[in-house]
Amino acid sequence: MTKNVLILPGDGIGPEIVAQAVRVLDAVNAQFSLNIVHESALVGGSAYDETGSPLPEATLAKAKAADAILLGAVGGPKWDKLDMSVRPEKGLLGLRSNLELFSNLRPAILYPQLADASSLKPEIVAGLDILIVRELTGGIYFGQPRGIRTLENGEREGYNTYVYSESEIRRIGRSAFEAARLRDKRVCSIDKSNVLEVTVLWKEVMEEVAKEYPDVELTHMLVDNAAMQLVRAPKQFDVMVTGNMFGDILSDAAAMLTGSIGMLPSASLNAEGRGMYEPCHGSAPDIAGKGIANPLATILSVAMMLRYSLDSESAADAIEAAVSNVLDLGLRTADIASKGCETISTQAMGDAVLKAL
Amino acid sequence: MTKNVLILPGDGIGPEIVAQAVRVLDAVNAQFSLNIVHESALVGGSAYDETGSPLPEATLAKAKAADAILLGAVGGPKWDKLDMSVRPEKGLLGLRSNLELFSNLRPAILYPQLADASSLKPEIVAGLDILIVRELTGGIYFGQPRGIRTLENGEREGYNTYVYSESEIRRIGRSAFEAARLRDKRVCSIDKSNVLEVTVLWKEVMEEVAKEYPDVELTHMLVDNAAMQLVRAPKQFDVMVTGNMFGDILSDAAAMLTGSIGMLPSASLNAEGRGMYEPCHGSAPDIAGKGIANPLATILSVAMMLRYSLDSESAADAIEAAVSNVLDLGLRTADIASKGCETISTQAMGDAVLKAL
Ligand SMILES: CC(C)[C@H](C(=O)O)[C@@H](O)C(=O)O
Ligand SMILES: CC(C)[C@H](C(=O)O)[C@@H](O)C(=O)O
Numbered sequence: 001m002t003k004n005v006l007i008l009p010g011d012g013i014g015p016e017i018v019a020q021a022v023r024v025l026d027a028v029n030a031q032f033s034l035n036i037v038h039e040s041a042l043v044g045g046s047a048y049d050e051t052g053s054p055l056p057e058a059t060l061a062k063a064k065a066a067d068a069i070l071l072g073a074v075g076g077p078k079w080d081k082l083d084m085s086v087r088p089e090k091g092l093l094g095l096r097s098n099l100e101l102f103s104n105l106r107p108a109i110l111y112p113q114l115a116d117a118s119s120l121k122p123e124i125v126a127g128l129d130i131l132i133v134r135e136l137t138g139g140i141y142f143g144q145p146r147g148i149r150t151l152e153n154g155e156r157e158g159y160n161t162y163v164y165s166e167s168e169i170r171r172i173g174r175s176a177f178e179a180a181r182l183r184d185k186r187v188c189s190i191d192k193s194n195v196l197e198v199t200v201l202w203k204e205v206m207e208e209v210a211k212e213y214p215d216v217e218l219t220h221m222l223v224d225n226a227a228m229q230l231v232r233a234p235k236q237f238d239v240m241v242t243g244n245m246f247g248d249i250l251s252d253a254a255a256m257l258t259g260s261i262g263m264l265p266s267a268s269l270n271a272e273g274r275g276m277y278e279p280c281h282g283s284a285p286d287i288a289g290k291g292i293a294n295p296l297a298t299i300l301s302v303a304m305m306l307r308y309s310l311d312s313e314s315a316a317d318a319i320e321a322a323v324s325n326v327l328d329l330g331l332r333t334a335d336i337a338s339k340g341c342e343t344i345s346t347q348a349m350g351d352a353v354l355k356a357l
Numbered sequence: 358m359t360k361n362v363l364i365l366p367g368d369g370i371g372p373e374i375v376a377q378a379v380r381v382l383d384a385v386n387a388q389f390s391l392n393i394v395h396e397s398a399l400v401g402g403s404a405y406d407e408t409g410s411p412l413p414e415a416t417l418a419k420a421k422a423a424d425a426i427l428l429g430a431v432g433g434p435k436w437d438k439l440d441m442s443v444r445p446e447k448g449l450l451g452l453r454s455n456l457e458l459f460s461n462l463r464p465a466i467l468y469p470q471l472a473d474a475s476s477l478k479p480e481i482v483a484g485l486d487i488l489i490v491r492e493l494t495g496g497i498y499f500g501q502p503r504g505i506r507t508l509e510n511g512e513r514e515g516y517n518t519y520v521y522s523e524s525e526i527r528r529i530g531r532s533a534f535e536a537a538r539l540r541d542k543r544v545c546s547i548d549k550s551n552v553l554e555v556t557v558l559w560k561e562v563m564e565e566v567a568k569e570y571p572d573v574e575l576t577h578m579l580v581d582n583a584a585m586q587l588v589r590a591p592k593q594f595d596v597m598v599t600g601n602m603f604g605d606i607l608s609d610a611a612a613m614l615t616g617s618i619g620m621l622p623s624a625s626l627n628a629e630g631r632g633m634y635e636p637c638h639g640s641a642p643d644i645a646g647k648g649i650a651n652p653l654a655t656i657l658s659v660a661m662m663l664r665y666s667l668d669s670e671s672a673a674d675a676i677e678a679a680v681s682n683v684l685d686l687g688l689r690t691a692d693i694a695s696k697g698c699e700t701i702s703t704q705a706m707g708d709a710v711l712k713a714l
Contacts, residue, residue, distance in 0.1 A: 075551065089551045119589055124476045140519060140553065147554050155523045158555030162497060163516040165508065192602070194432070194446045196497065197504050198515030227606045228613040231588065232476055245549070249584045249606060256585040 003310055005038040006066035008059070008095075011045040011079075011088055012283025013293035013346075014072025020295035020350030021070060021302050024322075027357050028306070028315040036310065043095065044074030044088035044283075054091030055098075063095055068309035069276040070301060071095075073283035088283075097137045101268035101276055102168070103175040104136040104247065105304075108234075108254035108264065113327035117259030117336055120231075125257055130237045131183065132254055133176040134247025136268055138168045141244045162198050164243065169202050171271065173209035176241035177216050183238055185216045190226045190242035190250065202243065223250070230254055255280045262294030262335040265301035267308055275309045277301040291345045294333035296323055299353055322356035329356075360667055362395040363423035365416070365452075368402040368436075368445055369640025370650035370703075371429025377652035377707030378427060378659050381679075384714050385663070385672040393667065400452065401431030401445035401640075411448030412455075420452055425666035426633040427659060428452075430640035454494045458625035458633055459525070460532040461493040461604065462661075465591075465611035465621065470684035474616030474693055477588075482614055487594045488540065489611055490533040491604025493625055495525045498601045519555050521600065526559050528628065530566035533598035534573050540595055542573045547583045547599035547607065559600065580607070587611055612637045619651030619692040622658035624665050632666045634658035648702045651690040653680055656710055679713035686713075 007022060009015040022038070029036045041059040048054045054074070063069055074088040084090070095101070110118065110128040118125045143161030150156050173189075180187045189206040191199035203220055210218040221229065223246045229236060230250065234257050242250060255261045264280040279297030287293055300323060307316035330341040331352050337343045344352070364379060366372040379395070386393045398416040405411045411431070420426055431445040441447070452458070467475065467485040475482045500518030507513050530546075537544045546563040548556035560577055567575040578586065580603045586593060587610050599607060612618045621637040636654030644650055657680060664673035687698040688709050694700045701709070 084551075084554065084557065087551060093552070119478055119481045120476055121478055143516070148558050151522065156558060157520060157522040158553075158558030159500070159518060159520040160553045160555050161516060161518055163514060165514040166512045192605075194441075194444060195450070196515075196517045197441065198517050200441065201505050201513060201515030224605045224609040227584070227610040228618070231610055231613040232616075246606075248549075248581045249603075252581040253584040253588055253610065256588040259589075261585070 001035065003034065003036045003067045004065060005036055005305070006062050006069045007038050007040040008043045008069060008071045009040065010043055010072040010074045010283065012073055012076050012285040012288040014074070014283055016288070016291065016346050017279065017293050017295040017298040018070065018072040020346060021298040023350050024299050024319060024353055024357070025302050027354055028318060031357065032312060032315045034310065034312055034315060043071070043091040045076055045079040047091055048079060048082070048086055048088065052086070054086055054088050055094040060094070060098055063099060067274060068305045069095070070298070070305060071276055071278040072298065073279065073281065075283050076285035093141065095276060096268060097142060099274070099276065100137055100270045102135060102137040103172055103269045104134040105179065105267045105269070106132040106134060106251040106255065106264070106280060108132065108251070108258055110258045111260065111263060111327060114258070114260045114263065114336055116338055118257060119259055120257055125234065128234055128257060130234060130254055131179055131239045132247060132251040133172065133179055133239055133241040134251055135168065135172040135243050138164055139244035162196065162245070164198050164202060166201065166205050169205040170209055172241060173206050174212070176239050177209060177213040180216045180239040181213070186219070186238035187216055188219045188221055188237055188240050190221055190223050190240055190246055192223050194222060199243070206241070226250060227253060230257065251280070260336050262333065263296050263300065265297050265304050267304045269308060273309060275305070277305040291347060292334045293346050294335045295346050295349050299323060318357060322353050325356040326352045358392065360391065360393045360424045361422060362393055362662070363419050363426045364395050364397040365400045365426060365428045366397065367400055367429040367431040367640065368433050369430055369642040369645040371431070371640055373645070373648065373703050374636065374650050374652040374655040375427065375429040377703060378655040380707050381656050381676060381710055381714070382659050384711055385675060388675070388714065389669060389672045391667065391669055391672060400428070400448040402433055402436040404448055405436060405439070405443055405445065409443070411443055411445050412451040417451070417455055420456060424631060425662045426452070427662060428633055428635040429655065430636065430638065432640050433642035450498065452633060453625060454499060456631070456633065457494055457627045459492060459494040460529055460626045461491040462536065462624045462626070463489040463491060463608040463612065463621070463637060465489065465608070465615055467615045468617065468620060468684060471615070471617045471620065471693055473695055475614060476616055477614055482591065485591055485615060487591060487611055488536055488596045489604060489608040490529065490536055490596055490598040491608055492525065492529040492600050495521055496601035519553065519602070521555050521559060523558065523562050526562040527566055529598060530563050531569070533596050534566060534570040537573045537596040538570070543576070543595035544573055545576045545578050545594055545597050547578055547580050547597055547603055549580050551579060556600070563598070583607060584610060587614065608637070617693050619690065620653050620657065622654050622661050624661045626665060630666060632662070634662040648704060649691045650703050651692050652703050652706050656680060675714060679710050682713040683709045
């Protein structure tokens, strides 16, 4: 049976890095006879420029029909002054919510070959391997009411709503526990239950979910402490599960612990395991078009896609092995450049991975 | 004129560390003829145990009458199961809001003597000196409506409201710009304006405030990026200004960059500069009563109190010099213990500071 992949290059460095990832996808498709077909569509700022919407109907329809989506990145200063309703980010948020991609898996892994890139001491991060499971379609990102209103006294007030229902918490909790079962069987749930009622409910429901997974250990940590512990001793964590906003902050901090955010892929899954795959990093408009961006996070996102949505574990393994190989050869893009290694272009990195395959 | 200081030891290690800080306060009071008198009151879990409220009327009345407040820390597992309305944290939050202590100053400074304690590479953190200015009486901490309700379909939903008015943003903005004027004249305002309307207003008002301070540079950064940049290159910042929740997370991360959160004081000020002073760290119930907690953050909070609320700059300087002296002598509490240094008790650390004065 044919599998449909939708390619969404997006903005900034998106098109460049996605181009390399598509070459890799094509290569494993042939090599492993995966029967994958793909087409492209517009999203983000480039979609707004072309159609007036960051998520055109046509793109959404294709996304709904696809078995998996590969996204580059969206956004850039060019669109910063637009009304929030049509900003590039709305394209991304619209995809997440329309496709119910509630479970965002963000691994933070330190590649031994890149240990030097971290700003942390080697003994603190060597062997780091954490998985952040972030709720992606609820919380304050989508809560109503929201907006900016004028008060009776004439001054304006901005407001957003942080809201979670039991069922939303339960399903992301299960995602986290399932993921932990394939790892070290430890889930740490992050909340601010000493201040925010919504996270009191979060904590309670996590306790309930934990009963379904007696083989997995559940602990709780306050978000401020979690931010500290990530800096102090990140290896204490296996799986961290948290809401949309805290997950946004903590997953970026965790990714940066590795010093090589250009290496980290992510998956956003719905209840059936269909998903959208994208690098953890952003659209990096400052280096867009220069041919120096690191395509490896996007290439590794292809591997995640093959594993989670396209049932092609061996192709995923092959890509990951090829990437590791390329690092062993001392090839680096500028963001992970290091003494004694060769700094190469986006395209040359794509070539190297293809060759290693 | 007599100055009244209210001492609130609180819970956990609070009483131990505050006891040493009060000895230091008494010493400079005598030495510099400051005319300070002080009394103590209950707050937090210990107040709840005694009176049924984490912020008894008597404590609040004394707090309102005081020229400055010195707080230890509140909270502990003993009170974790209590209803949110009477938890120890409510005592702290009640003080902040009743006294309108909207401006929370949290310096993250790396003491050269403690450079090794950081989990970050020395070149990343050497000389680190950032000030986080956190809004403390608004935002999602206090926003209404809030709670847990049952939906029509029978499931529960938790909700909180993230809200800021222009005037609330303006006054914390001014705090940050004023603070920056005494430092490197750079303010970085942290928001999530690509997703949250309340922070769109935040960003706008910061731009307005910046016009009043043409000598200070204003930049903006998204909160997820800020969490990354703190890990990657924290020395890029001078003053960071942000809301209550983001400030809670980022200031703890920033404090932990130094590796010695037991050294960091904080001030929470109202519009007239009256304030509450407390260590950045928590009540550490696991080591309470053992006499090993680090009293230096609380002692340095006394210095901040003398400087900001009691107009006694030279006494503040004397305390800070004494602390630096003690570190030079190689004296350390357990949390900052290091090879070649002597590990001493809470009380012995108090003795050492007194001797150095
Ligand atoms: C672009 C932005 C809306 C997005 C988010 O905040 O979720 C990004 O930061 C991310 O983490 O994927
Ligand atoms: C104890 C808690 C309510 C408090 C907060 O979240 O503000 C603490 O974490 C702090 O930062 O002072």
